[in-house]
Amino acid sequence: MHYSIEEFWLSKQAETGIKVKNSYILLKIMGHVKLIGYGLIRLIGSLERKRFMEPFLIFGLGNPGREYERTRHNIGFIALDKLSIEWKIDISRYRYKSLVGEGKFAGNRIYLVKPQTYMNNSGNAVRSFMRFYKLEPDRLLVIHDDLDLPFGSIRLREEGGSAGQRGMQSIISKIGTDEFARLRIGIGRPPGRMDPMDYVLKKFSHNSETDLDLVLNTVVRSIEVMLKDGIEKAMTLYNHSVLQDE
Numbered sequence: 001m002h003y004s005i006e007e008f009w010l011s012k013q014a015e016t017g018i019k020v021k022n023s024y025i026l027l028k029i030m031g032h033v034k035l036i037g038y039g040l041i042r043l044i045g046s047l048e049r050k051r052f053m054e055p056f057l058i059f060g061l062g063n064p065g066r067e068y069e070r071t072r073h074n075i076g077f078i079a080l081d082k083l084s085i086e087w088k089i090d091i092s093r094y095r096y097k098s099l100v101g102e103g104k105f106a107g108n109r110i111y112l113v114k115p116q117t118y119m120n121n122s123g124n125a126v127r128s129f130m131r132f133y134k135l136e137p138d139r140l141l142v143i144h145d146d147l148d149l150p151f152g153s154i155r156l157r158e159e160g161g162s163a164g165q166r167g168m169q170s171i172i173s174k175i176g177t178d179e180f181a182r183l184r185i186g187i188g189r190p191p192g193r194m195d196p197m198d199y200v201l202k203k204f205s206h207n208s209e210t211d212l213d214l215v216l217n218t219v220v221r222s223i224e225v226m227l228k229d230g231i232e233k234a235m236t237l238y239n240h241s242v243l244q245d246e
Contacts, residue, residue: 055133056108056227058083059126061144061167064116072187073119073200076143076167079185080112082216083223087112096128106228122167123174130175137180141223144168147196149186151208152215152243156183156222156235181231185219211243218242 060076068074084091089103091112101112115125130140144165149155159179162168172178190199204212222238 053109054135054139055102055111055129057111057113057126057129057133057135057140058223059113059115059122059140059142059171061119061122061142061165062114063118064114068201070203071201072204073145075145075185075187077114078212079143079183079216079219080114082220083112086220096125096132098125098129105224108227119167119170121170123170123172126171127174137175137177140180141226142168142171142180142182143219144182144184145187145200146184147187147189147200149184149188150241151186151188152211153186153241154183154215154219154222155186155239156226156231157181158231181226183219183222185215215242 058080060078060080062068062074062077063071070078080091083089084101087103087105087110089101089110089112091099091101091114093100093102094116097115097117099114099116103110103112111129113125113129115122117124126140126142129135130137133139144167146155146163146165148163158181160182161178162172163184168182171180187200190196218238222234225237226234
């Protein structure tokens, strides 16, 4: 047998001998509970919508100028160029000493940003964007080169130190935390006794361009999975050597 709330309450009064002057009080309370529950659902929905409207910043690190184009140290810029093509986001506006492109992916409002401050001062641009949009660090991804990773490997992490990368040192110093996502793209160690600075400022060879394209495709896929399904899934799927798997 099914009871209404009021019938149930009256039956309990009869069983216990405890009377309430007006059983409507309970109904009113139940109504408020329902309203509170509905309000919480609306609040959660509103926060989720706000979350998607907040920009997600993807910074690629590099040095401005034609002499640095396609160099190993500029792999962050190169990766952003690939994202720009895949997501059809034009990176041409100038803001906060950076080239910027705005678009959408997986419901997120995306900003692709190339600081034009030179690598060692990248933190100035990152801080300016985060302050303007009042963003938490979890709305930031930084892409940069890594000498200690073999060419063909990528590593996506939720947080961590700079690993000696000066652009990352600048960012951590300027925004006051290292708790933001970063994607390291391996460029490998210099051969023989070549100075690491000379090595990172050399362009990718013509022979390595095909392999580089495979790496960049994986970079794009890893970021897409991160934005759609979370960083942990992306790390599980893509933190490996791309070329080894081919």
